[in-house]
Amino acid sequence: MKNRKPVASRSSDPSQDPAGEGNPSLGGEIRGKIGRQLRDMYDDVVAQGVPDRFVELLNRLERQNEK
Amino acid sequence: MKLDPSMRDAVLAAVPSLRAFAISLSGNVDRADDLVQETLLRALVNIDSFEPGTNLSAWLFTILRNLFRSEYRKRRREVEDGDGSYAETLKSQPEQEARVEFREFRAALAKLPADQREALILVGASGFSYEEAAGICGCAVGTIKSRVNRARTRLAELMSIESLDDFGPDRATRAVLAGTDHS
Numbered sequence: 001m002k003n004r005k006p007v008a009s010r011s012s013d014p015s016q017d018p019a020g021e022g023n024p025s026l027g028g029e030i031r032g033k034i035g036r037q038l039r040d041m042y043d044d045v046v047a048q049g050v051p052d053r054f055v056e057l058l059n060r061l062e063r064q065n066e067k
Numbered sequence: 068m069k070l071d072p073s074m075r076d077a078v079l080a081a082v083p084s085l086r087a088f089a090i091s092l093s094g095n096v097d098r099a100d101d102l103v104q105e106t107l108l109r110a111l112v113n114i115d116s117f118e119p120g121t122n123l124s125a126w127l128f129t130i131l132r133n134l135f136r137s138e139y140r141k142r143r144r145e146v147e148d149g150d151g152s153y154a155e156t157l158k159s160q161p162e163q164e165a166r167v168e169f170r171e172f173r174a175a176l177a178k179l180p181a182d183q184r185e186a187l188i189l190v191g192a193s194g195f196s197y198e199e200a201a202g203i204c205g206c207a208v209g210t211i212k213s214r215v216n217r218a219r220t221r222l223a224e225l226m227s228i229e230s231l232d233d234f235g236p237d238r239a240t241r242a243v244l245a246g247t248d249h250s
Contacts, residue, residue: 030223035191037172038091042192045087054082057104061111062070 070111074123078110081124084193085131091188092135094177102138106131125195129203132185139181175225179218186214187222 070078085106089099109130110117117126176184182204189200190211197215201208 030226031219034172034219034222034226037169038176038188038192041169041172042084042087042091042188045090046083048083048086050079050082051086051100053100054103054107055079057107058070058075058079058111061108062075 070114074114077123078107078127081127082107084124085127088128088188088193089131089135091176091192092132092181092185094173102131102135105134109134122199125199125203128189128193128195129205132203136181171226172222175222178225179221183214183218183221186211187218190215191219 082103085103086099089102089106090096093099093102106127110127113130117123179187185204186200189195189203190197195203197208197211201211204211
């Protein structure tokens with residue numbers, strides 16, 4: 001798991017929020033953190049690859065249809 | 068149905084991101100895998116309606132999304148499994164502090180309205196363009212953009228509240244753990 005900055009180190013650097021869409025009290029830091037956590041969560045599952053049950057499912061369906 | 072080998076490979080190649088999408092939507096691995104299985108069954112039965120040359124992944128995501136939404140309507144009254152068994156399945160167990168943060172994030176994500184959550188995941192994690200996400204969700208591009216914006220704002224609010232609201236057991240636990248250094 002990648003290192004994450006603690007919330008306390010929130011930066012006031014405006015370049016962290018280039019679109020300026022963030023509410024000032026909800027800085028670019030927390031938005032950046034949200035983006036990273038979302039991708040980490042997602043990528044962790046992607047990295048698990050294809051579970052056997054889905055390969056077996058396709059094999060079974062193909063066998064059924066060959067009959 | 069005789070599946071073309073290249074189509075078969077392409078369908079299987081889409082499975083990891085379909086699972087990630089399904090888990091992000093439902094917060095529950097078992098439900099997510101059932102959803103992916105149902106998606107593959109529907110896809111193969113309807114494979115003739117897929118237009119070759121178009122985006123197979125987006126087509127599969129559309130099927131999964133619609134299945135989830137119809138199931139979601141049925142289950143709306145059930146309590147959502149925001150924490151669920153998901154974290155236990157992770158290969159890389161995060162550190163304690165990151166795990167608390169991660170749980171907070173999952174809980175906040177589960178609090179979003181379904182339409183905002185799916186838009187945020189499609190654009191922010193699956194890597195679809197706003198146009199593709201709009202196609203998958205069957206709505207206008209502008210609608211997707213505003214849902215993604217509202218989702219980000221709401222998540223940021225929820226997570227700010229959670230980080231300010233750290234005087235509960237998590238903070239106490241951390242204080243106890245930090246206190247062990249004194250001995």
